[in-house]
Amino acid sequence: MSVIEFGHFVLTIAILLVSVHGLGYIAERLKQPRIVGEILAGILLGPFVLKAVAATAYASSNPTPNPNSRPSGNEFTFFAK
Helix, strand or coil, X not given: CCHHHHHHHHHHXXXXXXXXXXHXXXXXXXXXXXXXXXHHHHHHCCHHHHHHHCHHHHHHHCCCCCCCCCCCCHHHHHHHC
């Protein structure tokens, strides 16, 4: 992991922690359980938002499959039994 990738990782974690804490506080002010705000933060900061913030970190953690590759057959044999 390079320094830039580590920086993106730390930025992503910081954004998640701040948003979870903030939306949890807002939920408590609205007389809802704190977990409601935390779940809402997780939904709002799903892969699409985090991809926009830290694109290289997202790309390294979620590689796109090669459209030209085909399954060799061994990947699906455990379903047949």
